[in-house]
Amino acid sequence: MSTREPRKRIHLAAHFPGVNSTTVWADPRSGSQIDFSSFEHLARTAERGLFDFFFLAEGLRLREHAGRIHDLDVVGRPESITVLNALAAVTDRLGLAATVNATFNEPYELARRLASLDHLSAGRAAWNVVTSSDAFTGENFRRGGYLDRADRYTRAAEFLATARELWDSWTPEGTPKPFAHSGPQFRIDGEFTVPRSPQGHPVVIQAGDSPEGREFAASGADIVFTRHSTLEAGREFYADVKGRLARHGREPGDLKIMPGVTYVLGDTDADARERAAEIRAQQVSPQNAILALEQIWGRDLSGHDPDGPLPDVDPDPDSTLVQGRVRVADPVGTARKWRALSEAKGLSIRQTVIEATGRQSFVGSPETVAAALEEFVATDAADGFILVPHLTPGGLDDFVDRVVPLLQERGVFRTEYTGTTLRSHLGLPSPYERVEKA
Amino acid sequence: MTSTRPLHLAAELAPGHGRAAPGPDTAARTVALARLAEAAGLDFLTHDDSFARPGLDALAVLARVAPETRSVGLVPTVTTTHTEPFHVQAAVATLDWVSRGRAGWRIDVSPTGAEARLFGRRPAPPTAELWQEAGEVAEVSRKLWDSWEDDAEIRDAATGRFVDRRKLHHVNFQGATFSVKGPSIVPRPPQGNPVTVVDATRPAARETAAHHADVALIAAATAEEAAALRAELHRGARAHGRDPGQLRVLLSLTVDPDAYEGGPGALAGLIADWHAGGAVDGFHLVPVVPERDLERFAAVTVPLLAGRGLFRTSYEGTTLRDHLGLERPESQYAAGARVRTGAGA
Numbered sequence: 001m002s003t004r005e006p007r008k009r010i011h012l013a014a015h016f017p018g019v020n021s022t023t024v025w026a027d028p029r030s031g032s033q034i035d036f037s038s039f040e041h042l043a044r045t046a047e048r049g050l051f052d053f054f055f056l057a058e059g060l061r062l063r064e065h066a067g068r069i070h071d072l073d074v075v076g077r078p079e080s081i082t083v084l085n086a087l088a089a090v091t092d093r094l095g096l097a098a099t100v101n102a103t104f105n106e107p108y109e110l111a112r113r114l115a116s117l118d119h120l121s122a123g124r125a126a127w128n129v130v131t132s133s134d135a136f137t138g139e140n141f142r143r144g145g146y147l148d149r150a151d152r153y154t155r156a157a158e159f160l161a162t163a164r165e166l167w168d169s170w171t172p173e174g175t176p177k178p179f180a181h182s183g184p185q186f187r188i189d190g191e192f193t194v195p196r197s198p199q200g201h202p203v204v205i206q207a208g209d210s211p212e213g214r215e216f217a218a219s220g221a222d223i224v225f226t227r228h229s230t231l232e233a234g235r236e237f238y239a240d241v242k243g244r245l246a247r248h249g250r251e252p253g254d255l256k257i258m259p260g261v262t263y264v265l266g267d268t269d270a271d272a273r274e275r276a277a278e279i280r281a282q283q284v285s286p287q288n289a290i291l292a293l294e295q296i297w298g299r300d301l302s303g304h305d306p307d308g309p310l311p312d313v314d315p316d317p318d319s320t321l322v323q324g325r326v327r328v329a330d331p332v333g334t335a336r337k338w339r340a341l342s343e344a345k346g347l348s349i350r351q352t353v354i355e356a357t358g359r360q361s362f363v364g365s366p367e368t369v370a371a372a373l374e375e376f377v378a379t380d381a382a383d384g385f386i387l388v389p390h391l392t393p394g395g396l397d398d399f400v401d402r403v404v405p406l407l408q409e410r411g412v413f414r415t416e417y418t419g420t421t422l423r424s425h426l427g428l429p430s431p432y433e434r435v436e437k438a
Numbered sequence: 439m440t441s442t443r444p445l446h447l448a449a450e451l452a453p454g455h456g457r458a459a460p461g462p463d464t465a466a467r468t469v470a471l472a473r474l475a476e477a478a479g480l481d482f483l484t485h486d487d488s489f490a491r492p493g494l495d496a497l498a499v500l501a502r503v504a505p506e507t508r509s510v511g512l513v514p515t516v517t518t519t520h521t522e523p524f525h526v527q528a529a530v531a532t533l534d535w536v537s538r539g540r541a542g543w544r545i546d547v548s549p550t551g552a553e554a555r556l557f558g559r560r561p562a563p564p565t566a567e568l569w570q571e572a573g574e575v576a577e578v579s580r581k582l583w584d585s586w587e588d589d590a591e592i593r594d595a596a597t598g599r600f601v602d603r604r605k606l607h608h609v610n611f612q613g614a615t616f617s618v619k620g621p622s623i624v625p626r627p628p629q630g631n632p633v634t635v636v637d638a639t640r641p642a643a644r645e646t647a648a649h650h651a652d653v654a655l656i657a658a659a660t661a662e663e664a665a666a667l668r669a670e671l672h673r674g675a676r677a678h679g680r681d682p683g684q685l686r687v688l689l690s691l692t693v694d695p696d697a698y699e700g701g702p703g704a705l706a707g708l709i710a711d712w713h714a715g716g717a718v719d720g721f722h723l724v725p726v727v728p729e730r731d732l733e734r735f736a737a738v739t740v741p742l743l744a745g746r747g748l749f750r751t752s753y754e755g756t757t758l759r760d761h762l763g764l765e766r767p768e769s770q771y772a773a774g775a776r777v778r779t780g781a782g783a
């Protein structure tokens with residue numbers, strides 16, 4: 001090529017360290033997962049790094065294992081939207097994304113809470129729409145019960161459409177107009193209490209890789225939060241989801257694809273690999289190794305030595321041992337793969353779990369990581385990344401100090417915020433422009 | 439009769455009649471009002487809310503205010519009729535975390551058919567049933583706040599355990615209209631239990647106030663009437679096995695300090711007299727125009743009361759419970775508490 005196209009810009013988001021074994025708590029630098037100061041530190045760091053947004057996951061029931069509350073991982077978190085409203089006071093430009101379940105909420109209340117966040121943050125709100133189908137979580141809610149997989153997306157899609165009707169129900173001049181929605185999931189009418197918010201509609205994020213999830217994202221989401229963190233899988237997913245947009249009258253740039261990724265930095269690549277191995281050992285404690293095995297086998301394996309060989313028995317396919325987290329799709333196949341890995345390399349239970357699970361996505365010197373991130377985006381495996389640090393609250397510091405400047409030098413990341421709203425950071429059209437265009 | 443009880447003062451930020459149009463300036467306007475009240479040393483600020491009229495979500499507004507204030511208590515109205523008890527308690531607990539122990543909530547119900555149609559889930563039941571349900575939401579919220587004992591998080595590297603699961607409790611609550619399994623997803627908030635406020639100016643709410651409120655708001659035309667209402671609430675609390683010493687009764691006072699006979703100075707006289715007579719524990723000022731009336735109240739009325747030694751000149755504690763002189767409750771599931779009440783695990 002004689003003329004180079006302008007380089008594709010990278011979008012970055014910061015995920016507050018999760019309630020799972022990715023988050024290392026036994027490290028002396030590990031701080032509180034619930035004090036506001038931890039959220040403030042991470043959000044301010046993300047804003048110092050000129051990130052697009054800060055992302056909070058959601059939990060609606062503590063995980064249980066063998067009928068008892070799971071006790072090995074970081075647990076306990078705040079209600080997302082409330083923390084984000086507080087963070088709006090200590091940040092100016094950073095987008096604020098809350099994960100909120102469409103199964104255990106009602107459109108009127110949630111649309112109101114999201115519009116309130118958008119007003120109180122002057123246009124920085126985002127909603128990661130998730131669904132739930134499990135009766136275990138339902139035991140905490142009026143609705144209770146169980147929605148089957150197809151109904152979850154039916155409800156989510158109608159939920160989102162209803163929320164948009166509510167957000168659109170005030171005129172730009174500030175007059176409320178009555179709304180009425182009548183569909184299979186919701187029959188509601190009245191008047192919305194919140195005027196049109198700065199972004200019109202908060203940015204909508206969708207997480208989930210199933211065909212229904214992809215179609216739901218293509219039909220109306222602004223961002224897809226995906227788990228594909230290898231180049232090959234990323235490119236395939238990217239092409240598939242972007243390819244669905246035209247059918248919904250949308251342009252490729254209208255939907256950003258952002259995988260959730262982890263990273264480990266070192267002064268050199270070798271140094272980073274060594275640190276990565278140390279972190280994996282912290283993440284997979286002997287107790288966590290047995291637990292990871294039990295989650296696949298669906299059996300009590302507490303009698304096994306984490307430094308010994310894998311169990312001889314096969315997984316129990318009908319197990320209800322694990323509650324409150326996604327089940328492994330193919331336990332028997334996974335067990336077979338793990339056994340093969342263990343035999344081929346002579347690995348113990350713990351070593352097998354370390355080897356087989358939760359690989360760090362980007363490991364290397366700042367230069368190596370910056371180059372790899374750029375390659376992902378330049379070759380259409382992603383539009384950006386949701387970074388998942390493994391430490392609270394300092395886990396993002398080194399990335400912002402050492403990688404962001406390199407991305408800026410490469411001309412693939414902003415050197416200042418040019419707009420004030422999250423839509424402006426992402427280069428997304430206003431929902432009203434879209435309507436006028438159509 | 440004289441009283442040496444501390445005087446408590448609170449104010450409303452978003453009165454129905456003086457409400458400014460919600461929008462992009464809501465945050466700045468509310469922060470300015472909250473700082474004014476905080477400079478005067480008020481115990482707490484309420485922020486009214488309803489699904490029935492324009493306004494941002496009150497709990498959201500006060501979460502936005504929290505990092506920009508240091509001491510004043512923050513009490514949004516939270517409705518319990520069409521909301522999920524599990525979400526509501528998590529949001530209030532989170533407000534307590536982000537304000538470092540300054541959260542309360544004023545429980546309210548959504549009685550109208552118009553509000554019911556916004557949700558389309560069930561028709562509006564009679565108001566009495568709604569207040570009973572509100573009481574159950576208050577009860578399950580306390581259980582969920584207590585479902586993490588204070589020392590549940592142990593970070594014990596030797597055994598690989600982050601929490602001691604014996605100190606996390608299923609609440610197994612079964613109410614008339616909902617049930618909750620628990621535990622909460624939010625660790626026990628700084629105050630243990632954020633402060634529960636009930637507007638008992640409406641008779642339908644009085645029983646729920648006696649049973650569940652840390653602070654009850656009342657309306658009365660005379661000091662005698664106020665004293666009688668306070669005594670009635672105390673009797674009700676006692677009947678529910680509560681210590682009436684842990685219930686504050688505040689007179690809700692809609693005043694325009696300018697129109698009030700004698701102005702903001704005479705208002706200080708009325709507050710001092712009623713409080714000295716033991717009629718109430720304090721006052722909840724509902725301004726007509728918040729910007730104007732809170733400024734007058736803070737600039738004239740409060741200094742007069744402080745000058746007479748009746749009201750604090752600076753905050754002594756850091757939490758809303760500190761300001762109100764209310765104990766930080768032990769978790770109802772803690773070993774000590776179980777022994778004392780004779781309740782099972």
